[in-house]
Amino acid sequence: MKSAFACASGLAVMLLAGTAGAAGKKPAAPEPETAATPPALNVTTATVNEINTCSRGNLADRGSLRDVTLMSKGRDGKERTLKLKLFWKPAKGTGEGRLNVRVVEPKDLAGASYLLIQKEGAEQLYFYLPAANKVQQVSGEDLNRPLWGTDLSYSDLKQLQGLAATGPTTRIADQLVAGLPSYVLETQLADGTPQYSKMRSYVDQKSCVPLRSDFLDKSGKTVKQLEADASTLSELEPYWFVTAYTMKDLVRNSQTAVELSDVYLLEQMSEKNFAPDTFYLKNE
Secondary structure (H helix, E strand, O other), X not given: OEEOOOOOOOOOOOEEOOOOOOOOOOOOOOOOOOOXXXXXXXXXXXXXXXXXXXXXXXXXXXXXXXXXXXXXXXXXXXXXXXEEEEEXXXXXXXXXOEXXXXXXXXXXXXXXXXXXXXXOOEEEEEEEEOOOOEEEEEOHHHXXXXXXXXXXXXXXXXXXXXXXXXXXXXXXXXXXXXXXXXXXXXXEOXXXXXXXXXXXXXXXXXXXXXXXXXXXXXXXXXXXXXXXXXXXXXXXXXXXXXXXXXXEEXXXXXXXXXXXXXXXXXXXXXXXXXXXXXXXXXXX
């Protein structure tokens, strides 16, 4: 059994080549990409490792920037919209994940930032809130608190980049998701995510893009679900991507829509974006 890679990502990426420019300027015109196309899988015999490797083929292997819009709606009908910037850059040498998410709007939350660093099989999470003017490390039950009034928690937020779930993973019976044949991977989650005990990931067999993720509690009940809008599944060879998701909290009876921009590859991105003492600053 192996660790699951992209259980709820979707946020598998559309890559438009560009260089880092001044703030507010558009990236340079797209250039041809050279990433290798993942080998076709035998849908009958594909292993967890092979499926995860195929999914990784849809993710950026360098610094990138993506705009994200979260639109939440509670059971009281109240709506809230947040606009975020998602910075991604694998660690040099190891390729381990580093994710920086920064709030742009609304104004009262602008500047709030989240940093996730994967290192040697463990995760470090940090949060900065301008009103408090200090960095806090996030752990334990705090990981499961709703973030910025949405249905995403600190634990869930990393799914926007398709980062690995921690725990033994097995392939179970395939299913159809939005009419598309999908692999199903079931992960026994580590103790670091006490809200969930298992996660089931449904991965499109053609594109290797995750189409749905079910989060189960200790009783086996699905308490949250992240689902792609399969109508937005598209290809920009050799990459596949989806640009819309919905996260449903089945306990609170609320949901958050997630809209994603293209991904802009950045040839230069400051390491300060991924350091615990500087990640919340406007680093060029």
